[in-house]
Amino acid sequence: MKNLVQVAGVIDAAEAAMLVEEKTDWLGFPLRLPSGKDDISEAAATDIISGLRPPHAGVLISYLTKADEVAAFCSELGVKAVQLHGDVETAELRALKAARPDLYVLKSLVVKEDNADELLKLVDEVADCVDMFITDTFNPATGAKGATGLTHDWSVSAELVRRSPKPLMMAGGLNPDNVAEAIRQVRPAAVDAHTGLEGADGRKDRAKVRRFVSESRRAFAELD
Numbered sequence: 295m296k297n298l299v300q301v302a303g304v305i306d307a308a309e310a311a312m313l314v315e316e317k318t319d320w321l322g323f324p325l326r327l328p329s330g331k332d333d334i335s336e337a338a339a340t341d342i343i344s345g346l347r348p349p350h351a352g353v354l355i356s357y358l359t360k361a362d363e364v365a366a367f368c369s370e371l372g373v374k375a376v377q378l379h380g381d382v383e384t385a386e387l388r389a390l391k392a393a394r395p396d397l398y399v400l401k402s403l404v405v406k407e408d409n410a411d412e413l414l415k416l417v418d419e420v421a422d423c424v425d426m427f428i429t430d431t432f433n434p435a436t437g438a439k440g441a442t443g444l445t446h447d448w449s450v451s452a453e454l455v456r457r458s459p460k461p462l463m464m465a466g467g468l469n470p471d472n473v474a475e476a477i478r479q480v481r482p483a484a485v486d487a488h489t490g491l492e493g494a495d496g497r498k499d500r501a502k503v504r505r506f507v508s509e510s511r512r513a514f515a516e517l518d
């Protein structure tokens with residue numbers, strides 16, 4: 295999996311259609327969030343996901359931590375990929391892979407001010423039971439681990455890329471203006487953005503998505 299562009303936080307079918315038209319590869323659906331404030335119903339997400347065709351695919355973004363719950367929810371939604379944002383035990387990751395070897399599993403690496411060593415250790419521990427890692431940025435003011443719109447120290451992401459035997463998706467405060475430089479500095483296999491692509495109305499802005507996708511593709515092509 296290489297040179298992939300994901301946009302997370304799909305709100306409805308119209309937004310999903312726009313993301314597909316603008317050639318986003320993967321569409322992320324955060325569901326059953328701890329806040330209880332999902333932006334889309336599970337029924338609506340299931341409907342959108344069933345209509346996506348390769349190279350487009352729906353990805354469940356989840357805080358669930360138990361393998362059986364994750365596997366059951368993925369089956370309900372009809373997704374073939376899941377992004378795990380919670381503190382999932384290694385044994386549960388292993389159990390998920392054993393139960394659903396067909397499921398593409400992304401594990402988040404949430405970058406804080408001082409946790410680079412911890413993240414490197416996590417990469418070593420769980421790389422054999424995930425398919426990809428995704429960085430994200432912690433917000434110390436709110437405790438949020440995703441969709442914070444904040445960038446982090448890209449030298450940490452770059453070190454995680456060098457360390458990981460599995461591909462890494464870079465996320466955390468990316469937008470059309472910084473994604474090309476992020477790709478140059480970090481050399482990820484994929485990029486993802488959420489809040490940096492929103493307009494004032496909280497929906498994804500077509501012009502921002504178009505530029506995010508084209509800037510990402512241009513930077514990936516330069517690396518190749």
Ligand SMILES: O=C(O)c1ccccc1NCC(=O)[C@H](O)[C@H](O)COP(=O)(O)O
Binds near residue numbers: 440489
């Ligand atoms: O997208 C969400 O709403 C979300 C909520 C809670 C945890 C993770 C979430 N999304 C994961 C993503 O893949 C986001 O795109 C990623 O956090 C980057 O967000 P941003 O910094 O706003 O680009």
